Amino acid sequence: MPDKTKQPRRKSKSKSDCTTENDRASSLYTKTYQWFDDNNWTLFEFQQKAWDAWHQGESGLIHSPTGSGKTLAAWLGPVQHAAAENVKVSGLNVLWLTPLRALANDTCKQLQQAADKLTADTNVALRVETRTGDTSSSKRAKQKSSPPFALITTPESLSVMLSYADGGKSLSKLHTVVVDEWHELIGSKRGVQTQLCLARLKKLCPQLRIWGVSATLANLDQAMDTLIGHQADGRLIQGVIPKSVVVDSILPQDNQRFRWSGHLGVELVKQAAEVIDGASTSLVFTNTRSQAEIWFKSLLEHKPEWLDSIALHHGSLDKKLRQAIEDRLRTGDIRCVVCTSSLDLGVDFSPVDQVLQIGSPKGVARLLQRAGRSGHQPGAVSRVVCVPTHAFELVEIASVRSALEERRIESRRSPLRCHDVLSQHLVTIALGGGFEEAAMLAEVKTTYAYQSLSNDEWQWVLDFITRGGQALQGYPQYHKVVLSDATYRVKDKTIALRHRMAIGTINSDAQINVVFQRGKRLGTTEENFIARLKPGDIFQFAGKRLELRRVADMTAYVKLASGKKTGAVPRWWGTQMPISTELADSVLRTLVEWKQKTASAPELDCVGSMLELQQQWSVLPGPNDLLIELIQTREGYSMFCYPFAGRLAHEGLAMLVANRLSAKYPLTVTLQINDYGFELQCAEPIDVCEDNLKELFTADNLVEDILTSVNSGEIARRQFRDIARIAGLVFQGYPGSSKTTRQVQASSGLIFDVLEKYDSGNLLVDQARREVLEQQLEIQRLKQCLLSIKQRKWHICTPERLTPLAFPLWAESVQSQTYSSEKFQTRVERMLGTLEKAAAESLD
């Protein structure tokens, strides 16, 4: 990153230390050293190592914090090679994969600038271009006839390239692929898609070098294997030691009794505004898009004079709006941007000198990454100010600080054997010239994600893409992929067109465009949010108060609202991230240290009285305790349990316990979960003795029992949404023709029900269950949790009122789930009974 202010002078010894003995090699570096010297940049040892490894034809993974020059470490090898005198450059040599389309243009400028410097005074000109979903077809055609030296693209666009029959030809000169921000991709299905594409590229170009660039993860070796293939050798290159991060927090005023529950945190807006005022440019990260909208509104209400210097940035806003904000961030012409993970990644916004995190940081690595968005000035530290949304989050903040100090950072792992992604990829390759079965299977199995793919699974996927699987035998007209002369190909043009449009694994639901009546587009929101509004209703979107005028053809026409009336804030579908194991463990450790008076943090002092109450009324759990509280409330009888294993594992655990409980006798249980524990609420008291409870929490029969609960719950249907879309089971329609395609849109939930009933062997349904187990419920974590619970000391308390730990669970009412083994009639009558009773009471 040629930012002159960023890097201090190169240490003189590094050149002689690191250069290989080889003369040719050293001559390769002459221009690079010159360029670094001219700019007074430090040449880091890891950069030299990366270049050396590249010139020796190796693949590998470079990990280093943002802003440390890892881009140059990955990029200059190929450039040095091309700039050497005896090399003739032709065709496309380098593919640069970026997880975010929005990053492509900035990265392109950066790479082009470096290439120009190193090729100055030579007759080589290296062109760097981008190719994403936004690239025009004429530009693409030009890229085909006269390919650039390097192309910056996304995993999805790479898939689309592979789906053209001549894709292989245009990639024949490729010698290097660089995957940027690999830590962002690895844990997702886009990462799996990347693995499959890379396996394809290796087949097309056997000499291919694959390099990844990643932030720090706990499982770097595995991350590298996932990138370059599990059978290949690679070089892991450790970058510079990360700059230090300071974690601060906004503490509620002494006299203010801070809320025990909540997730907005806007009561601290005044103090947050002061913090923002104290720096020239701040990024305010929130955990959800609605939270971002609400914080933006609150900040503006508090400081109306900031109208022109504060902005909102999240994934549902129109691209042009976001682009404009990013440009202002780059120039520093903005005081504050309220954003979501939409700004987690990306080129450095150097002017940002402070980051605020609203609500739980959820994970150590995540906070580290967000903090890293600030402090690019020389000698600066990254500073992040955490804003708690409820009292217990203060403990989390203190814990994340100590986890950071001890460098306990999370791992990220690739999902395994995703049949949906494989189905999509096989259709892609069948389009791009076709494939032969044995060779393709061997290729797929070189990837980390599919190394354990069984032959049966492979046959099922082949069957699915050729005949639609078991399900589609009744439809002679349905043949996505056709086998002829031992090669699988796509022949139908409509299928080809539709498939290319559907490539991609990022989930998106039916979205409604939000547009001003005069035509300016603001972004998108989910259909069911708009469906609840009537024309004339006010809602908050894109940081504006809008009045709905009318809805037509998947577009909501709006105007700026007049008057003072406030409106609803849309809620976007999306699962909330769980707190990481590392952070949850750290929270428990912090609690013990607080009890032993060995922990000291301003946040803990602030919540001291609340922790004391918890201790007085019940127990303050540590890593070796399991606390269960049985509390009677107006709504019924509740069991609160706090394993501190993160919301996903808690969901599984709550489902498991609810299911085992309802198998014993007919009852209806309502579940509520958060990152610390879960609540089961019943109309009748729950059987309480320790032996009974231990039976409910046993790890025996875990998988069977949890599958039963998954089947009776909504959760597998929820997970199926993504799978159905990726595998092409739901069709999102062509852009601009949403109305006419409505008839072929069935909700994935309905499809799930139908497949379950009529096609019981469907592997996609199976995959939905498996994903529920592995990703949604984190079954491994759940199992460990159950085993560790067994070893812990059990505290079964019956507090007279809701404790500080119980209160947030009790107060939360969204996303609760119900399990019932009661007869429908009994249940309806009981519910009506309580409603009537409540109505009668309210009349008194």
Next chain:
Amino acid sequence: MKDLEIICQSQELKLHPDKVAYWPAAKTLLVADVHAGKEHILGRAGISIPAGISEDTLDHLFALVDHYCAERLLILGDFTHGYHTRDEAWIKHFYDHLAQHDQLNVQIVAGNHDKHTAKRLLDKDVVWIPDCLVEPPFVFTHIPKPDERGYVIAGHLHPAYVIQNNSKEKLQAPVFWFQQSMGVLPAFGHFTGAGKIQPETTDRLFITGPDCVIDISGVTASLR
């Protein structure tokens, strides 16, 4: 399986948990929103939905005809899902059922989904009613809107209701929804989805469970 007898406009109606209503005075089985052939529309678009769903739905429908010994089957719109071709298996299946019920009078009110081909495909043995059928005290139609000629019985909305009491428990199921001037039947098709309704306190509401229909009209009143 137990149906629930209600009185509507002085007429007895039997509401069945399988989402049909029987009108004994006219020996008529009322059903709405069958959406037969939906899987073919999706299948043609390359979306892999198992075949045979519509056949099951139709089997189920005629079993209910037999159960009530109905002499007339009145379908309140959206019998089909879209543009269908004659080779789709459910069409033959439908005619097989008609052949076995040769005394049955089948009338279909055209729904918004039927406009493409339904009439073209199902001309023989089926009476098509383009707009609505007036049979005092009722007006049978597809899209519910008040009609001065009588009490409207319609479909189209796929009504479902969520019961929520003061704890966090929620229960959603399809409902028969009888308003002041019109009644809406739940959707019959297996593969159709639901629309949540917000009834008025004066509405009558009957929720369908796996084996019973329950009058929950009180729920709307106690929520106020």
